[in-house]
Each structure stands twice: as C-alpha cells, then as structure tokens.
Amino acid sequence: MAATPTNVPEGYVSLRDVFGDAIMALGARDPRIVMLDADLASSTRTMKFKKTYPDRHYNFGIAEQNMVGAAAGFAISGYIPFVNTFASFLTRRACDQIAISVAYPKLNVKFFGFHGGINLGEDGATQQAVEDLAIMQGIPGIRCYAPIDGNDLARVMNEVADVEGPTYVRLSRFPSPLLTPKVASADERAAACRLLTEGGDLLVFTTSTLAAKVIEAAAALKAEGIGIRVLGITRLKPLGEEIAAEAEEFAGKSIAVVEEHSIHGGLADGLSALLDGAGISHRIERIGVPDRFGESGHPDALLEAFGLAGAPLRERLKAAARG
Amino acid sequence: MEKLEASARRIRAHILTQINAAGSGHPGGSMSCVEILAALFSHRAAAGAGWFGRNARDHVILSKGHAAPALYATFAEVGMIPEAELRTLRQLGSRLQGHPDRTRLPEVEMSTGSLGQGLSVSLGIALALKLRKEPFYSYAILGDGEINSGQIWEAIAYAGANRIDRLVAILDANGIQNDGRIEEVLELRPYAPKLEAFGWAVREFDGQNMAEVVDAVDWASSDAPGDKPRFLIAHTTKGAGVSFMADRADWHSHTVSDEQLKAGLEEVMG
Known part of the structure; x- marks a missing residue:
C-alpha cells in the first residue's frame, strides 16, 4: 500500500x-x-x-x-x-x-x-x-x-x-x-487501497474526490485529539483483498465509510460484503446519501447539507470515533 | 434457387425439432425469418465451418433474439455447428441458450434478446467497417414488434443522417407481436415513408419468396442504393410453412407437441 x-x-x-x-x-x-x-x-x-x-x-x-x-x-x-x-x-x-x-x-x-x-x-x-x-x-x-x-x-x-x-x-x-503522487510511468496502476491520513481512533474508507473533504475533517479532528485513519479506495469492484486485512486491524473498533453516493449499493455495501466473505465481524457507520435524490445548491453548501463535508462531517466522524 | 429453397425447408424442420425437444420456444417468429437467414448465410455470406473465424467477412446480428432456433438451425444447415447439438436447445449447460449468447456460442455475432438493441450494435460494426474501408456489410434482422423500441429509431436517425452505407436492416414484418397484431399494439406502418424521411434506401418484398429475398439482399449489398443505409422490409407470415401455425398470434411463444411436430414436419418437408 x-x-x-x-x-x-x-x-x-x-x-x-x-x-x-x-x-x-x-x-x-x-x-x-x-x-x-x-x-x-x-x-x-x-x-x-x-x-x-x-x-x-x-x-x-x-x-x-x-x-x-x-x-x-x-x-x-x-x-x-x-x-x-x-x-x-x-x-x-x-x-x-x-x-x-x-x-x-x-x-x-x-x-x-x-x-x-x-x-x-x-x-x-x-x-x-x-x-x-x-x-x-x-x-x-x-x-x-x-x-x-x-x-x-x-x-x-x-x-x-x-x-x-x-x-x-x-x-x-x-x-x-491532489492527494496522491504523480504517476511514475504508463505502466503504473491504481492502488487497491491508499493510506491518506494516519490515526488510531477510527478507520474511515472513502472514495472519489470526496476523499479531500474527509482528509480536511480528519485534520480538524486531530487538533481535537481524535485520530482518524483514512484509506482511499479507487477500485470499488472488485475490491482488493488487502482491504479486509486493513479492517481486521481495527477489529472491535468503529469503521466508517464516507461516500458521495447512495448508502445503498456503493462502497459501504461492497466493503460489508468483502468483510462478511472474509469472516471479519464489523459494524459500518454509513456516511453517504440517504434514500433520496440530490438537489440544487453550491457544491460546497450541498456537500455540507448532505453531511458529507465541513462541520457536519466532522460531527458524524466524531460520533463514530466515540462508538 | 432450388438449393436455397431446400435449405429453407431443412431449417424449418430443425426449428420444429428443436422447440419440440426443448418443450418451449418461439416458433412463430422463427419460421417467418427462415428465408432471410438462408439468403444471408447460404447465399450472401456462403458461410460454412471456419467462415466465422475470418476477420474479413460480413456480420449478421439476429436482433430479434427470440428467433434463436432459426439462427441455430441455419448454423447447423451451413455446417457451423453440429446438427446433433440442436437437441440441446434451452437445456442447462447448452451453448444454445433460449436467446443467443456469444460468450457460450462464439458463432453468434451478438447476444440479443432484450429487444431493440441489435441495430445499434450493427451500426457500430458498420462504422468500424467504414473506418477500415472494408468491402463488407453489417446486417441486422429486426422484428416488427421490436421496432416499437425507441433505441431502434435512435439508430435509424444516426445511420440516415451520417449515410452509413455499410448498414443493412432487414425487417421480418410478420404483422404479429407478443400481445397481438401490430395494429392492436402499436401501429407504425407505413414503414417506407418514415424510413425514407430518415435518409434510408428502402425496398419491400415478399419475405417468404426466396428469389425476392435473395434479390433484395443482393441489391442492399451493392452500390445500387447509393450512400445511404439500406432497409429491407420483408413481408412475412408468422409461423410460415406450417398451416396450423401460420398468421396466428398464439404461436409467438408456444411448445410443439409430438403430434404437432409430426404434422409440421410433413408440411415442411412435403
């Protein structure tokens, strides 16, 4: 990784x-x-x-x-x-x-x-x-x-x-x-899982450019003494097997998935299936779009209104870290 | 022509035998497109074992995928698959799926069955033929119920506007769809003026008359229609060749009993 x-x-x-x-x-x-x-x-x-x-x-x-x-x-x-x-x-x-x-x-x-x-x-x-x-x-x-x-x-x-x-x-x-290094060669492929920030209180899986908002929230929470380990997932299907090992290290602690997608059928579901298949017991806090369509608004305002950025995301991650 | 007509009779017999063995299937729309398939595979492409493996060749998509028994029967007739395999139609593990599947049977140009999708795929193949400047044609066999689908008209609009002259659509116009006659479900006739307005070259003919079908396919596969996509309207009869099936909506999807098989084979083989 x-x-x-x-x-x-x-x-x-x-x-x-x-x-x-x-x-x-x-x-x-x-x-x-x-x-x-x-x-x-x-x-x-x-x-x-x-x-x-x-x-x-x-x-x-x-x-x-x-x-x-x-x-x-x-x-x-x-x-x-x-x-x-x-x-x-x-x-x-x-x-x-x-x-x-x-x-x-x-x-x-x-x-x-x-x-x-x-x-x-x-x-x-x-x-x-x-x-x-x-x-x-x-x-x-x-x-x-x-x-x-x-x-x-x-x-x-x-x-x-x-x-x-x-x-x-x-x-x-x-x-x-830009959160990841420049491409080294035309042969280089996407990592199955990429460590974005380090921390021990909560494991967060995220995907797409929303990762930047999750990193922002993690940095702010670090100042409050809450350590969040953020892993970026680029390939959602098939999910890399090594992702299960990452989750296993957090056995007994909270796992959150933050995604700019419905909580149905996105990364949270894929991760849950992967962990079930690997026999790793887990509880996933699903931070995504609930069962609803989007709406008009400035992109930043919209992401905050949906709880996917800014203070609302920080609060949700904080709550998840406290279990 | 006599050879092609004999070929069509054997294809019809294969269709009846397959559906009898499978216990289900779509005999009506299979029987109506027999002359079209015979003209394409036996006459135009002169297909045989090994033909399909060539890169440089014509491409035929049976967009009305429920007529799969007619396609498999034609494959057997020209030696592309073993005749004995026909009895596996619709059985677990068979290459002969209820609707054609190119991953199981590579001789199938395209997996079809969700109606309305094949013409776009044939269009893509025709665009590739033009890009490579190859002297072949891309044929799509459509049902007259199938052209209810909006995607068909997206493809018709694009091909007409862009003068895709390597594309040939062949409409098996048997006048009956699943729920009844065309005029009872969705009347789209007259077809020719609509298609001509979209920029296609159109020809209508008796789709059960082998000489007329061959003539139309030859016309469409030549420079005669100019730089336009070609649309062949084959006026056919659902269940053609068997009197108790002919022009009857309830034979769209129907099993063929042992007695019906016997009677049908007698009529078809004469």
Missing part, C-alpha cells in the same frame, strides 16, 4: 482535464481507441481528441442507448470504444444496453461517467448521480473505479486501457486537491 502526503502541494486539478490529456496520450499509443459522445463533448473534454483524430470521434447526439449499442459493435470489430457522458444519463438511461449489449457478452467497452455524485451542484438532481455506482456494480463483470484525485485518475486511465473487458470510471466535475 502506498503512503501519500496529506497536504495539497500542487493545487487543484480537474479530473476531466486529466481525462482530456490522458485520452490524447492513449489515442496516440493505441489506434484502436475510438471516442463516443452524446452531445456533451465540451463537458467530457474530448474536443482535442476530435480535432486530432476526426475519424475516431463519434457524436451520437442525445441518444445514449444507441451510443452504448454502437460501442458494442466497435468492440466486436476490435476497437476499444471510450463511452463518455454524464454519469446520470449513462447509467440511468442506458442501463439495459450496458448490461445486455456490453456486460453480458463481456465486450471491451470503457465507460466514463462525468459529474458523478452531487458535486455538480446548481443543476440539481436530474444531472446528479447518487446511484451510478450501485447500477454499474450491480451489473455482472464490470470493473468500477472512482478516482480520488487527478493523479489517481491518470493511473486508472492506464489500467482501464490495458485490462480486457468492460470498465466504469466515475469522474467529478470541479477541480479537486
């Missing part, structure tokens, strides 16, 4: 900008990669790819089901389609196509869900995705990732381009702090 600094040395980076750069590098390396969009190419940062490789970019219009089906056709033909749109429209609108036209025949299609979670903010519930990971993890055979920062996404991009079979990567919209 890689240890990483907890401060933010190099400012903030937007995952979609990292995505835009990564597809240029991957596209140059592998001529089989084709880019598929659904009238959101400006949001998904594929315009530069389109300009450089006009033959390998396809805009299907606002027709996600057809886009996913066409991706299956490309994959059958030996291409590696990258399917790009908002997480909400991809997973909710084209769920059956993802399941039956891609996952069931085990085709090599790469899905990218932009603006996952509620941090899209003002646009509100229709464009936000609190259930994308539940949908994608529920479909057999899809590897699911929620990178915790820009560097982490760069590793994920290397990984999904190399592994055979369907993958889903959830991205966040706004620039977020």
Whole structure:
C-alpha cells in the first residue's frame, strides 16, 4: 500500500482535464481507441481528441442507448470504444444496453461517467448521480473505479486501457486537491487501497474526490485529539483483498465509510460484503446519501447539507470515533 | 434457387425439432425469418465451418433474439455447428441458450434478446467497417414488434443522417407481436415513408419468396442504393410453412407437441 502526503502541494486539478490529456496520450499509443459522445463533448473534454483524430470521434447526439449499442459493435470489430457522458444519463438511461449489449457478452467497452455524485451542484438532481455506482456494480463483470484525485485518475486511465473487458470510471466535475503522487510511468496502476491520513481512533474508507473533504475533517479532528485513519479506495469492484486485512486491524473498533453516493449499493455495501466473505465481524457507520435524490445548491453548501463535508462531517466522524 | 429453397425447408424442420425437444420456444417468429437467414448465410455470406473465424467477412446480428432456433438451425444447415447439438436447445449447460449468447456460442455475432438493441450494435460494426474501408456489410434482422423500441429509431436517425452505407436492416414484418397484431399494439406502418424521411434506401418484398429475398439482399449489398443505409422490409407470415401455425398470434411463444411436430414436419418437408 502506498503512503501519500496529506497536504495539497500542487493545487487543484480537474479530473476531466486529466481525462482530456490522458485520452490524447492513449489515442496516440493505441489506434484502436475510438471516442463516443452524446452531445456533451465540451463537458467530457474530448474536443482535442476530435480535432486530432476526426475519424475516431463519434457524436451520437442525445441518444445514449444507441451510443452504448454502437460501442458494442466497435468492440466486436476490435476497437476499444471510450463511452463518455454524464454519469446520470449513462447509467440511468442506458442501463439495459450496458448490461445486455456490453456486460453480458463481456465486450471491451470503457465507460466514463462525468459529474458523478452531487458535486455538480446548481443543476440539481436530474444531472446528479447518487446511484451510478450501485447500477454499474450491480451489473455482472464490470470493473468500477472512482478516482480520488487527478493523479489517481491518470493511473486508472492506464489500467482501464490495458485490462480486457468492460470498465466504469466515475469522474467529478470541479477541480479537486491532489492527494496522491504523480504517476511514475504508463505502466503504473491504481492502488487497491491508499493510506491518506494516519490515526488510531477510527478507520474511515472513502472514495472519489470526496476523499479531500474527509482528509480536511480528519485534520480538524486531530487538533481535537481524535485520530482518524483514512484509506482511499479507487477500485470499488472488485475490491482488493488487502482491504479486509486493513479492517481486521481495527477489529472491535468503529469503521466508517464516507461516500458521495447512495448508502445503498456503493462502497459501504461492497466493503460489508468483502468483510462478511472474509469472516471479519464489523459494524459500518454509513456516511453517504440517504434514500433520496440530490438537489440544487453550491457544491460546497450541498456537500455540507448532505453531511458529507465541513462541520457536519466532522460531527458524524466524531460520533463514530466515540462508538 | 432450388438449393436455397431446400435449405429453407431443412431449417424449418430443425426449428420444429428443436422447440419440440426443448418443450418451449418461439416458433412463430422463427419460421417467418427462415428465408432471410438462408439468403444471408447460404447465399450472401456462403458461410460454412471456419467462415466465422475470418476477420474479413460480413456480420449478421439476429436482433430479434427470440428467433434463436432459426439462427441455430441455419448454423447447423451451413455446417457451423453440429446438427446433433440442436437437441440441446434451452437445456442447462447448452451453448444454445433460449436467446443467443456469444460468450457460450462464439458463432453468434451478438447476444440479443432484450429487444431493440441489435441495430445499434450493427451500426457500430458498420462504422468500424467504414473506418477500415472494408468491402463488407453489417446486417441486422429486426422484428416488427421490436421496432416499437425507441433505441431502434435512435439508430435509424444516426445511420440516415451520417449515410452509413455499410448498414443493412432487414425487417421480418410478420404483422404479429407478443400481445397481438401490430395494429392492436402499436401501429407504425407505413414503414417506407418514415424510413425514407430518415435518409434510408428502402425496398419491400415478399419475405417468404426466396428469389425476392435473395434479390433484395443482393441489391442492399451493392452500390445500387447509393450512400445511404439500406432497409429491407420483408413481408412475412408468422409461423410460415406450417398451416396450423401460420398468421396466428398464439404461436409467438408456444411448445410443439409430438403430434404437432409430426404434422409440421410433413408440411415442411412435403
């Protein structure tokens, strides 16, 4: 497991900008990669790819089901389609196509869900995705990732381009702090589990760019004498086996999962299943989106209102640490 | 043509035998697309053992996946799978799933069964053929109930607007869907003007007349229609070839009893 600094040395980076750069590098390396969009190419940062490789970019219009089906056709033909749109429209609108036209025949299609979670903010519930990971993890055979920062996404991009079979990567919209080291080489892959802060009172698993908010809360609680060990999970399915050993070290103490996703079908459920399978007794404090849709608001205000950042998150973690 | 017609008779016999052995299945919509499958696999692709393994070839997706017995029967007819395997249809562990599964039977171009999805996949293959500038075609066999699905019309819109001339949709227009006649469920006829308005080249013909089907497939697989996607409307009869099945909605999903098998085989093989 890689240890990483907890401060933010190099400012903030937007995952979609990292995505835009990564597809240029991957596209140059592998001529089989084709880019598929659904009238959101400006949001998904594929315009530069389109300009450089006009033959390998396809805009299907606002027709996600057809886009996913066409991706299956490309994959059958030996291409590696990258399917790009908002997480909400991809997973909710084209769920059956993802399941039956891609996952069931085990085709090599790469899905990218932009603006996952509620941090899209003002646009509100229709464009936000609190259930994308539940949908994608529920479909057999899809590897699911929620990178915790820009560097982490760069590793994920290397990984999904190399592994055979369907993958889903959830991205966040706004620039977020760099929490992990720069990518060392094009071979480097995402860590199964990454130590973000050290502490002995509470073990917290978190995922996606929400990790930065959890680290902020942990730093504030440290000043109050509460030590929180934060582990970042990038690959949600399959979860790394070593994660069970991490939890075992905290046997008898509290474990919390903090995620910008429904408490149903996200990291908490995946972790619970992993620990059950490993025979590790546990109690998980589920800090996520309860059984409700998102809503409009400034992203920071919204995350606080949902108890996923700022003082509300600190209070929930403090309560969990006290058991 | 006589060889193709004899081939179609054997495919029909295989369909009846399979569904009888399985105890369930979709005979009506399998029987109506027999000439289409025979024309594609025996005539156009001249498929045989080994054909499927080639990279450079035509691609055929049976989007109306419930007609799987017709697809498997055609595979057996052209030597792509052993004839004896047909009796395993729908049995536990069989490669011949109730709806086609390409992970179990690699000769299946695409897993289908959730209706409305195959045309988009054929579109993706056609785009790949164009990208590689290959002289082959991507065919999708659709049901007239299936085209109720919105995804079909997304694919029709895209292919028409972008002039995807390697794509050929073949509609098995047997006039009956699960719950009854097309006009009782969702009437989408007339098809041709709608498709032409979307930029497709359209041809209508008798889908049970082998010569007409072959002629239409040859036309669609040529430069004649110009730089447009091609839509073949095959007017067919559900349950074609067996008098007690023909044009009857209740034969959409139905078992074939031993007596019905005997009577059916007599009619089909003559």
